[in-house]
Structure formats: C-alpha cells, structure tokens
Amino acid sequence: MLAQQIVNGLTIGMIYALIALGYTMVYGILKIVNFAHGDIFMMGSFFGLILIRNVGLPFVVAFALAAVLTALLGILIERLAYRRLRFSDRIVPLISAMGVSIFLANLAQKLWGSEVHTFPKVMEIKTYTIAGMTFSTVQLLIFGLSIIAMLGLHFFVNKTKIGTAMRATSISITNATLMGINTNMIIMITFAIGSALAAAAGILVSIYYDAVYPTMGYTAGLKAFTAAVLGGIGSIPGAVLGGLILGVAENLGIAYIAAKYQDIIAFCILILVLIIRPRGILGKKEINKV
Amino acid sequence: MKRIKIWAIPAAILLLMLPFVVQMFDNADFLLRIAVMIGIYIILTLSLNIIVGYAGQFALGHAAFYGIGAYTAALLMVNYDVSFWLALPAAAIVTGFFGFLLGTPVMRLKGDYLGIVTLGFGEIVRLIFVNWIDLTNGPMGIPGIPAPSLGSYTLGSNMDFYYLVLVVTVISVLIIRRIVQSGFGLNLLTVREDEIAAESIGIRPMKYKLLAFTIGALFAGVAGALFAVTAMFVSPDSFQYVESVNILAMVVLGGTASIPGSILGATILTVAPEALRFISDYRLILLGLIIVLMMVYKPSGFWGESKRKRNFFGMTGR
Amino acid sequence: MTTEILRLDEVTVKFGGLVAVNQVSFHMNKGEILALIGPNGAGKTTLFNLLTGIYTPTSGAVLYKQQVVNKLKPYKRVEMGIARTFQNIRLIKNLTVLENVLVAHQGCNSESVWSSIFLSKKTKENRQAVVNECMEVLKIVGLESKIDEFAGNLPYGEQRLLEIARAMATKCQLLLLDEPAAGMNSQEKKQLVDVIRSLSQKYNIEILLIEHDIRMVMSIADRIVVLDHGKKITEGIGSEVQNNPEVIKAYLGEDI
Incomplete structure (x- = not known):
C-alpha cells in the first residue's frame, strides 16, 4: 500500500519535475517567475491532442511536433511579452506574465471549449506487478521519457558549449554579453527547452489522467512552481528533487488524509518552504551587500 | 480642507444625481449594478495599492481577503442576524486580523516569493470556502443575505445599494488618502525603495510592511462586506485567483502609489468588460492582451506616481 | 576629564x-x-x-x-x-529633498495612523514643527532652496550633503x-568642511x-x-x- 502510493507519487512527481525545470531554467537566467509556464504546459497538451486526434499523426511524431510547436510558442512569448522588460522592476515582467497566462487560458477556452477532452488511446495499457507494486505501461512511459529528458538536459547544460553559455548568462546577463555570448539567443534557447519539456509533461499527464482542459495549467503550474521552490529555484537537480518530493507527499496525503485536501497540502508545503527555507533544498543563498 | 477643489462640487453633484439620470435608460438596474461594482473595486484597488504601490510588497492573493470579508459579513448576517452596520466593521476587523496573521511570517519574503506565497494563500482560502461545507455551504454558496436597514427603512433596491456603496467608498477613499499622505506614507515609500537606508534612519521595515498589509486586508474586508450585501449571495466562485489578478491589474494599469490612478484603474477595468460585452467571448483574452501591452509600453500606468503630490506631509517648508 | x-x-x-x-x-x-x-x-x-x-x-x-x-x-x-551616511549614496531618489529629510525625523515616524486619519489641529501643528526642524538642517547644508526637487535630480555633491541632512534629522548624537567627500570637486569639498564644522559646533555632536x-x-x-x-x-x-x-x-x- 505504502510502496504503491510512493510509486504513484513518483509518477506524478516526474510530471511536476518536468514542468518545474522550465520555471527553474527561466528563473535561473532572467530572475523572473514565468507565470505563463503552466499555460504553456496546457497548450502543449492541446497541441498533442489535436495532432493525434484531429490530424491523425502517430504518437511519436505528434509528441515531437507538439514539443517543437510549444517551444516556438515559448520563444514567441519571450520575444513579445518579456524581452523589453528585462531590466525593469521585477514586478513588471511578472504582471506581464500573468497577462500572458490569462490570454492563453482563455484563448484555449475559445478555441477548444471549456469541456474536458479525453485523450486518444496511444498505447496498449497493461499492468505489471513487481514485489506487490503495480506499474502501468503509462507509468513506465512517464518514467522512461522523463528520465531521458532530464539526463539529456543535464548533459546539455553541463557538457556542451551552449550549456556553458547558459550557465554564464545565469550568473550575469551583462557580463555574458560583454564576453561575446549572444545572450538573446541563449534566453531563446532556454525558453524553447523549458517549453518543450512542459509540452512533454503535458502530453504524458494527459495520457495518464485521460483529460485535457484549458484550466489545467493553473494548478499544475502552481504545483510545479512549488516543486521548483522546494528544490531551490535556479537549480536543475533541485527542480527534479522538488517535483518528486511534492508528488510523493501529495499522494501520501490523498491516501492517508483525504483526497479533497490534495491541493491544500501542496500549497501548505509551498508556504511553509518559502517561510522556513526560501532558498529551498539545493538553492544558493542570496547575499546582500551594503 | 479649506480649499475645496473646483471640480469637486460638480463631481459630487454628478455622483449624487447619477441614479436619476440612469433611470432614463431601459437597463437602469444593470447600470446601477455596474456603478456599485465600480465602488467596490475602487476600495479593493486602493487597499491593494497600499500594499503593492506604497509598501512595494507584491501580494497576489487579494481575492482571499475580499472573500474573507464577504463570508464574514454573510455568515454574521445570515446565521446570527447581526445588523449590517455591525457586520461591516466586524468583517473589516476579522479580515485585517487575517492580514496580520499572514503578514507576520510572509512579510520577510521578497518580490516574487511573496507573490507566490500570497497566491498560495488565496488558493487555500478558496479551497476552504469550497470544502468546509458545514460552515460555508461549499460550492453552493450562501444565499439570502438580508438587506441592511436604516431605522425603519430597508435598503433593498439597486438605487439604495448605489448610495450605500457611494458613501462607504467616499469615506474609504478619504481615510486611505489620509493614511498614505502622512509620515506613514513616506515611511512606506522609503521602505519600498531601500530597506537598508530606511533602517539607517530608524525606520523598522517589518513594522511598516506589516501595518500596510494589515490595513490593505482590512479595507478588502470592507469591500467584501459591501459585495456580500449588495449581491445578497456569496460563493467561492467570486474569489478565484483571476479576481486577484484583476484587482492587481487595476492597481498597475491605474498607476502604483497613486490614489487617482487606482480610482481610474478600477473604473476602466470594471466598465471595459461590460462595454465589451458584445464580444464577450473574447473579453478575457483581450484583458490578458491589454495587461501585457500595458506592461511593455507603459508600465507606470495611466496616472502614475510621477503625478503625485510633491509634499505628502501636508505642510510646506516655506 | x-x-x-x-x-x-x-x-x-x-x-x-x-x-x-x-x-x-x-x-x-x-x-x-x-x-x-x-x-x-x-x-x-x-x-x-x-x-x-x-x-x-x-x-x-x-x-x-x-x-x-x-x-x-x-x-x-x-x-x-547613532546615524550614518553611505559611501554609495542611498537617498530615496523619487522623494523630494524635504521628504528625504522628513522621513528620518522621529516626529514623522511616531505619528499614529489614527492621528493621520483624524488630522487634528494638534497633529498639524506637530507636523509643522517637524517640517521647521528639518528646514533648519537643510539650511545648514545649504539646500533650503531646493526642497521640492527630487533627490535623484540633485548634483552628486548636493546628494551627499542631503544624506548628511537626513542623518542629522534623526537627532543623532x-x-x-x-x-x-568622495567624488566631490575642491569647491564642494570646501563647502563640506564648513558644513561638518558648523554641525559639530551648533549641535555639539x-x-x-x-x-x-x-x-x-x-x-x-x-x-x-x-x-x-x-x-x-x-x-x-x-x-x-x-x-x-x-x-x-x-x-x-x-x-x-
């Protein structure tokens, strides 16, 4: 029972982690909370849904194409809603992001209606029982793809030239620009990767829960942000760790307290973490110099 | 007080005569209802502006305080037959107390973090409205909130509500103006700009931020009580996250740390969606777009701080 | 001794x-x-x-x-x-010169919210007294003619003098x-020396x-x-x- 809850928690935790990576990467570089990220995730789900159900593409192609489209959406949002605000007061880009969030959620509602869409069947659903724990093929797919995406990101950020430029940009945009790094390009790539990961999470969670709807981005976004903060915002391993912890905590809450308190548990964790240890588990401490 | 502004008299006459002018239209009740909502939003916007504009604290859960005020007034009036005139201050005090409770731990947080915590708080409050069915009647809400009475007269029509809201709004605006145009207001602006400088001249940032947060919550409670009694019904739907964003958009579009700005922002953003009703399907899409465009091209708002009165303290040095 | x-x-x-x-x-x-x-x-x-x-x-x-x-x-x-000034000036740039000094004055901090709301005659008198004291400090540093300018618009040397006036308004000992004197020209430095001397003498601090x-x-x-x-x-x-x-x-x- 406990082990099974942990497995289920880790599954949803992987999804939170994938979304949290987008928050953490953008925050690491621009120091803004991309409030629209949850809605980018929602758009990713819809892109996947439309490409499979309406266009009739095979799952793998649709998955990749949806990720690309969502990445382009992320780039567009950065270009139109954030770029000019890069050096303004921190509240300004955040409000702009909320504007984008309202825009996307309502655009989706207008385009696809406010009802819950079911996701077409993309694979044979089988379950395997190992040591008393049940795994479904969907769960295995989520584990597999998430781990591949995370390892890929880890390699990209730490071992490639663009990844190094990304880390440099996150320390100081101005300095990185002076060192000859095309920071606009780096920021675009960051948004693209973050959005593509969100699209992957969106499609996977849509298969898992068999539901796609325009307001799905809000709660998921907030929880993923919680995960990012819990792990230490700006830290990539932190986002993964935070997502997994949150997913497990939430599932144990459902199992042992009450299902209706699922969201309250997540938000209470968020508030407690921010009050007690705002830099999160793996985050760095900010130093104030006089 | 000695010099009443020239525009104040015609403005006052206009506001007092408005319900009679409105009677000439077929949809008088609808128009009065909008006017009532403008008043409520003016109080909400000003109360959030104390926190966001003057104290510079980025709070994203104002709908929670609005909701706590509304539910407090509604529950007192429906379950305990408390008169509106007692329920109004009670709602203000209860909400202010919640502001103080939340503010004590969270006012140490900075910027985005504070925004997210208050957002989470807003969500928790809404979920409690939905889930604590014994107290709040859950998603069904609380219907049948009685109309306030004044002596033997019952304030039951939309016109009565208009005057009720007008009086409470005007008093709230005047009080908030006194509060911010003072040493306290100067202290808030100093804390907002530079906490280290503030401490170096004996200002305790935490104290002022917390006070601003409490006062802001308190006035949101006033607005909530007004909403409960004029809508005669409260339910969790009225206090969603979008409502917090809406109020924040009013503050920012009007202009932070500006009283005329807040009045303007609340009025425009209440009227615009109604005026845009013919394209009602698109109005929230448009709202999102307007917020983004405003931030990109005019982040200081329609009536920003640059227009503020130079001498806040009310006394001149000459 | x-x-x-x-x-x-x-x-x-x-x-x-x-x-x-x-x-x-x-x-x-x-x-x-x-x-x-x-x-x-x-x-x-x-x-x-x-x-x-x-x-x-x-x-x-x-x-x-x-x-x-x-x-x-x-x-x-x-x-x-104990009051101080900063090496990297920390004035509130979008407050006026007078307001920057006012915020440092005890009388400006101690006014309660209630008295701000009711704004009685006594409160107004208190405020005027606070303003008068701040004006006195501003005269010593030579900024009394610029009280309505935003602090951020003052030339560098005057900003330093304003920081001193602000610190003095706390009634420090x-x-x-x-x-x-960092970043000041010799003319401004001379003025600064005079200001420091007169503060020291006038207030015995x-x-x-x-x-x-x-x-x-x-x-x-x-x-x-x-x-x-x-x-x-x-x-x-x-x-x-x-x-x-x-x-x-x-x-x-x-x-x-």
Missing part, C-alpha cells in the same frame, strides 16, 4: 576565514571629530557597518554611552542616537560619515568620518585613527600621524 561616548574594545570581525577587522580598540570623546583613515581594504567600511549594526563583532565589544551595543539592530541604534583626502582630514579632525589590514596601526593628532613611519609604509609600501 573628557567624557567618553564611544569605545571599541578589541573588536574582531571575521568573514569565514578572512579577518576583516582584527582586535581594534579606540574611543571617542564628547564633541570630538575623529577620522578613520587607511588604504583600500583596511577594514574601514567593515568597522563602520559594525558601528551601525549591519554586522556584529565576532569578538570584542562596542560600547556606546557605556552600554554594549554589539547586537542591536540598526534602527535601535538610531533611536540611541554620533554622526558617522562614510567617505563624505561627535562625528566619525572615513575619508581618503588626507588634506581634508588634517584640517577637520581632532584625532585620527589609522587602520591597515584590519589592524589599528596608530592614532593621534594630525602631524603625529602624518609623520609616523608605519603610516607612510601602509600607504606607500615597504621600501621608502
């Missing part, structure tokens, strides 16, 4: 392994102007932040009016009468000036200043404390310090 206002007793500040201030002791007497000099990195600003409460000493004691103030918060020290301009320090300070690498190397009156071989070595290097 002179009364002692401030005393540092073997104060040490460590940041991790780095010793920024190492067992420094000195004192200040009533009405004195004391200058703190030393080459870059000598620990002057750290010492300053120690006095204003931004850092706490790792060991040793800071006594103000015979009271240990090691751990008091900055705003508490302001209440006790001990004024700490962190490089008040103690002034501790960090300054690089040796000529200015010699002309204004009653005594000088010299720091190098976190240690006090000497203290004394102007000419004593100027001719001290340790001081020359600290400033000019080993082989002179």
Whole structure:
C-alpha cells in the first residue's frame, strides 16, 4: 500500500519535475517567475491532442511536433511579452506574465471549449506487478521519457558549449554579453527547452489522467512552481528533487488524509518552504551587500 | 480642507444625481449594478495599492481577503442576524486580523516569493470556502443575505445599494488618502525603495510592511462586506485567483502609489468588460492582451506616481 | 576629564576565514571629530557597518554611552542616537529633498495612523514643527532652496550633503560619515568642511568620518585613527600621524 502510493507519487512527481525545470531554467537566467509556464504546459497538451486526434499523426511524431510547436510558442512569448522588460522592476515582467497566462487560458477556452477532452488511446495499457507494486505501461512511459529528458538536459547544460553559455548568462546577463555570448539567443534557447519539456509533461499527464482542459495549467503550474521552490529555484537537480518530493507527499496525503485536501497540502508545503527555507533544498543563498 | 477643489462640487453633484439620470435608460438596474461594482473595486484597488504601490510588497492573493470579508459579513448576517452596520466593521476587523496573521511570517519574503506565497494563500482560502461545507455551504454558496436597514427603512433596491456603496467608498477613499499622505506614507515609500537606508534612519521595515498589509486586508474586508450585501449571495466562485489578478491589474494599469490612478484603474477595468460585452467571448483574452501591452509600453500606468503630490506631509517648508 | 561616548574594545570581525577587522580598540570623546583613515581594504567600511549594526563583532565589544551595543539592530541604534551616511549614496531618489529629510525625523515616524486619519489641529501643528526642524538642517547644508526637487535630480555633491541632512534629522548624537567627500570637486569639498564644522559646533555632536583626502582630514579632525589590514596601526593628532613611519609604509609600501 505504502510502496504503491510512493510509486504513484513518483509518477506524478516526474510530471511536476518536468514542468518545474522550465520555471527553474527561466528563473535561473532572467530572475523572473514565468507565470505563463503552466499555460504553456496546457497548450502543449492541446497541441498533442489535436495532432493525434484531429490530424491523425502517430504518437511519436505528434509528441515531437507538439514539443517543437510549444517551444516556438515559448520563444514567441519571450520575444513579445518579456524581452523589453528585462531590466525593469521585477514586478513588471511578472504582471506581464500573468497577462500572458490569462490570454492563453482563455484563448484555449475559445478555441477548444471549456469541456474536458479525453485523450486518444496511444498505447496498449497493461499492468505489471513487481514485489506487490503495480506499474502501468503509462507509468513506465512517464518514467522512461522523463528520465531521458532530464539526463539529456543535464548533459546539455553541463557538457556542451551552449550549456556553458547558459550557465554564464545565469550568473550575469551583462557580463555574458560583454564576453561575446549572444545572450538573446541563449534566453531563446532556454525558453524553447523549458517549453518543450512542459509540452512533454503535458502530453504524458494527459495520457495518464485521460483529460485535457484549458484550466489545467493553473494548478499544475502552481504545483510545479512549488516543486521548483522546494528544490531551490535556479537549480536543475533541485527542480527534479522538488517535483518528486511534492508528488510523493501529495499522494501520501490523498491516501492517508483525504483526497479533497490534495491541493491544500501542496500549497501548505509551498508556504511553509518559502517561510522556513526560501532558498529551498539545493538553492544558493542570496547575499546582500551594503 | 479649506480649499475645496473646483471640480469637486460638480463631481459630487454628478455622483449624487447619477441614479436619476440612469433611470432614463431601459437597463437602469444593470447600470446601477455596474456603478456599485465600480465602488467596490475602487476600495479593493486602493487597499491593494497600499500594499503593492506604497509598501512595494507584491501580494497576489487579494481575492482571499475580499472573500474573507464577504463570508464574514454573510455568515454574521445570515446565521446570527447581526445588523449590517455591525457586520461591516466586524468583517473589516476579522479580515485585517487575517492580514496580520499572514503578514507576520510572509512579510520577510521578497518580490516574487511573496507573490507566490500570497497566491498560495488565496488558493487555500478558496479551497476552504469550497470544502468546509458545514460552515460555508461549499460550492453552493450562501444565499439570502438580508438587506441592511436604516431605522425603519430597508435598503433593498439597486438605487439604495448605489448610495450605500457611494458613501462607504467616499469615506474609504478619504481615510486611505489620509493614511498614505502622512509620515506613514513616506515611511512606506522609503521602505519600498531601500530597506537598508530606511533602517539607517530608524525606520523598522517589518513594522511598516506589516501595518500596510494589515490595513490593505482590512479595507478588502470592507469591500467584501459591501459585495456580500449588495449581491445578497456569496460563493467561492467570486474569489478565484483571476479576481486577484484583476484587482492587481487595476492597481498597475491605474498607476502604483497613486490614489487617482487606482480610482481610474478600477473604473476602466470594471466598465471595459461590460462595454465589451458584445464580444464577450473574447473579453478575457483581450484583458490578458491589454495587461501585457500595458506592461511593455507603459508600465507606470495611466496616472502614475510621477503625478503625485510633491509634499505628502501636508505642510510646506516655506 | 573628557567624557567618553564611544569605545571599541578589541573588536574582531571575521568573514569565514578572512579577518576583516582584527582586535581594534579606540574611543571617542564628547564633541570630538575623529577620522578613520587607511588604504583600500583596511577594514574601514567593515568597522563602520559594525558601528551601525549591519554586522556584529565576532569578538570584542562596542560600547556606546557605556552600554554594549554589539547586537542591536540598526534602527535601535538610531533611536540611541547613532546615524550614518553611505559611501554609495542611498537617498530615496523619487522623494523630494524635504521628504528625504522628513522621513528620518522621529516626529514623522511616531505619528499614529489614527492621528493621520483624524488630522487634528494638534497633529498639524506637530507636523509643522517637524517640517521647521528639518528646514533648519537643510539650511545648514545649504539646500533650503531646493526642497521640492527630487533627490535623484540633485548634483552628486548636493546628494551627499542631503544624506548628511537626513542623518542629522534623526537627532543623532554620533554622526558617522562614510567617505563624505568622495567624488566631490575642491569647491564642494570646501563647502563640506564648513558644513561638518558648523554641525559639530551648533549641535555639539561627535562625528566619525572615513575619508581618503588626507588634506581634508588634517584640517577637520581632532584625532585620527589609522587602520591597515584590519589592524589599528596608530592614532593621534594630525602631524603625529602624518609623520609616523608605519603610516607612510601602509600607504606607500615597504621600501621608502
């Protein structure tokens, strides 16, 4: 029972982690909370849904194409809603992001209606029982793809030239620009990767829960942000760790307290973490110099 | 007080005569209802502006305080037959107390973090409205909130509500103006700009931020009580996250740390969606777009701080 | 016998392994102007932040009016009468000159929200009194004609003077000036010396200043404390310090 809850928690935790990576990467570089990220995730789900159900593409192609489209959406949002605000007061880009969030959620509602869409069947659903724990093929797919995406990101950020430029940009945009790094390009790539990961999470969670709807981005976004903060915002391993912890905590809450308190548990964790240890588990401490 | 502004008299006459002018239209009740909502939003916007504009604290859960005020007034009036005139201050005090409770731990947080915590708080409050069915009647809400009475007269029509809201709004605006145009207001602006400088001249940032947060919550409670009694019904739907964003958009579009700005922002953003009703399907899409465009091209708002009165303290040095 | 206002007793500040201030002791007497000099990195600003409460000493004691103030918060020290200016000016740029001084005045902070709301005649009188006192300070620094300008629009030298006026408005007894003449031209420096002198005389306060301009320090300070690498190397009156071989070595290097 406990082990099974942990497995289920880790599954949803992987999804939170994938979304949290987008928050953490953008925050690491621009120091803004991309409030629209949850809605980018929602758009990713819809892109996947439309490409499979309406266009009739095979799952793998649709998955990749949806990720690309969502990445382009992320780039567009950065270009139109954030770029000019890069050096303004921190509240300004955040409000702009909320504007984008309202825009996307309502655009989706207008385009696809406010009802819950079911996701077409993309694979044979089988379950395997190992040591008393049940795994479904969907769960295995989520584990597999998430781990591949995370390892890929880890390699990209730490071992490639663009990844190094990304880390440099996150320390100081101005300095990185002076060192000859095309920071606009780096920021675009960051948004693209973050959005593509969100699209992957969106499609996977849509298969898992068999539901796609325009307001799905809000709660998921907030929880993923919680995960990012819990792990230490700006830290990539932190986002993964935070997502997994949150997913497990939430599932144990459902199992042992009450299902209706699922969201309250997540938000209470968020508030407690921010009050007690705002830099999160793996985050760095900010130093104030006089 | 000695010099009443020239525009104040015609403005006052206009506001007092408005319900009679409105009677000439077929949809008088609808128009009065909008006017009532403008008043409520003016109080909400000003109360959030104390926190966001003057104290510079980025709070994203104002709908929670609005909701706590509304539910407090509604529950007192429906379950305990408390008169509106007692329920109004009670709602203000209860909400202010919640502001103080939340503010004590969270006012140490900075910027985005504070925004997210208050957002989470807003969500928790809404979920409690939905889930604590014994107290709040859950998603069904609380219907049948009685109309306030004044002596033997019952304030039951939309016109009565208009005057009720007008009086409470005007008093709230005047009080908030006194509060911010003072040493306290100067202290808030100093804390907002530079906490280290503030401490170096004996200002305790935490104290002022917390006070601003409490006062802001308190006035949101006033607005909530007004909403409960004029809508005669409260339910969790009225206090969603979008409502917090809406109020924040009013503050920012009007202009932070500006009283005329807040009045303007609340009025425009209440009227615009109604005026845009013919394209009602698109109005929230448009709202999102307007917020983004405003931030990109005019982040200081329609009536920003640059227009503020130079001498806040009310006394001149000459 | 002179009364002692401030005393540092073997104060040490460590940041991790780095010793920024190492067992420094000195004192200040009533009405004195004391200058703190030393080459870059000598620990002057750290010492300053120690006095204003931004850092706490790792060991040793800071006594103000015979009271240990090691751990008091900055705003508490302001209440006790210690005020400061900043090396990198920290004015509130979008408040006016007068408003910048007003916020520092006790009368502006102590007004309750109730009295702001009711704004009685008494409250208005109190406010006028606060404004008058602030105007007096502004006259001394020579900014009384610019009270309605935004602080951010003032020229650099005047911003420094405004910071001094703001610190004075706290009714401090001990004024700490962190490089008040930095970035000033010689004309402005002369004005600054006059301002510091007249403040010292008119209010009979103690002034501790960090300054690089040796000529200015010699002309204004009653005594000088010299720091190098976190240690006090000497203290004394102007000419004593100027001719001290340790001081020359600290400033000019080993082989002179």
